[in-house]
Amino acid sequence: xxxxxxxxxxxxxxxxxxxxxxxxxxxxxxxxxxxxxxxxxxxxxxxxxxxxxxxxxxxxxxxxxxxxxxxxxxxx
Amino acid sequence: xxxxxxxxxxxxxxxxxxxxxxxxxxxxxxxxxxxxxxxxxxxxxxxxxxxxxxxxxxxxxxxxxxxxxxxxxxxxxxxxxxxxxxxxxxxxxxxxxxxxxxxxxxxxxxxxxxxxxxxxxxxxxxxxxxxxxxxxxxxxxxxxxxxxxxxxxxxxxxxxxxxxxxxxxxxxxxxxxxxxxxxxxxxxxxxxxxxxxxxxxxxxxx
Numbered sequence: 690x691x692x693x694x695x696x697x698x699x700x701x702x703x704x705x706x707x708x709x710x711x712x713x714x715x716x717x718x719x720x721x722x723x724x725x726x727x728x729x730x731x732x733x734x735x736x737x738x739x740x741x742x743x744x745x746x747x748x749x750x751x752x753x754x755x756x757x758x759x760x761x762x763x764x765x
Numbered sequence: 766x767x768x769x770x771x772x773x774x775x776x777x778x779x780x781x782x783x784x785x786x787x788x789x790x791x792x793x794x795x796x797x798x799x800x801x802x803x804x805x806x807x808x809x810x811x812x813x814x815x816x817x818x819x820x821x822x823x824x825x826x827x828x829x830x831x832x833x834x835x836x837x838x839x840x841x842x843x844x845x846x847x848x849x850x851x852x853x854x855x856x857x858x859x860x861x862x863x864x865x866x867x868x869x870x871x872x873x874x875x876x877x878x879x880x881x882x883x884x885x886x887x888x889x890x891x892x893x894x895x896x897x898x899x900x901x902x903x904x905x906x907x908x909x910x911x912x913x914x915x916x917x918x919x920x921x922x923x924x925x926x927x928x929x930x931x932x933x934x935x936x937x938x939x940x941x942x943x944x945x946x947x948x949x950x951x952x953x954x955x956x957x958x959x960x961x962x963x964x965x966x967x968x969x970x971x
Contacts, residue, residue: 693839746877751840
């Protein structure tokens, strides 16, 4: 799941070496925190959040294998 | 395109190292020799290392096939990606198990993945104008047939009740199917209203 987000993000940004994903888990959900270079923020969010939404849709589809909800947060 | 420069005892050795760094095979790379190696005297004095510049050379369909394959593998899906290239489209069909998971409700996962594929394509190959289409086990073809039937049924309804019929929100490709299905129907006209991603087709009796 973490690798999925990382792989997609790296394909979209100018600085793939600055992409990192951290997996946090509590009782209710798994949160994947995606970090990219500040100049690349727009590349993973997109106009009106379209790219971020598409990433979340793909991750949610993959999340049927998990027992918890999987959230993708883009953090600075 | 990514490029690396490497040195080695021979041109072959330097090239091999560069290919490993790039993670591509020789057929997908362009090798330029900067300096040839020379053994020098006794292999010590005046010996020169070979230096090469290797550029990754990948066709869009190859790049996108690998991208897709990696994404679905990370999603835990076993599937085969099969590219079909036409003049204006790069089309990818995926066949395998658990394809429903890849399609999602009303194709939303498939459309999200197709969108990401388009973004990655335009990022990697700027200026190339193909449209990337993603399909899973003929889902789009079946969906097109469903939408055509829907368009015809709702057009009849609009004529019968002399009222406009508003369809559910659809993406541009799906809206176009509705418009083209009804463009030769003299009794109704179609137009779209609202803003993406909630734009809807309206069928109006004439």
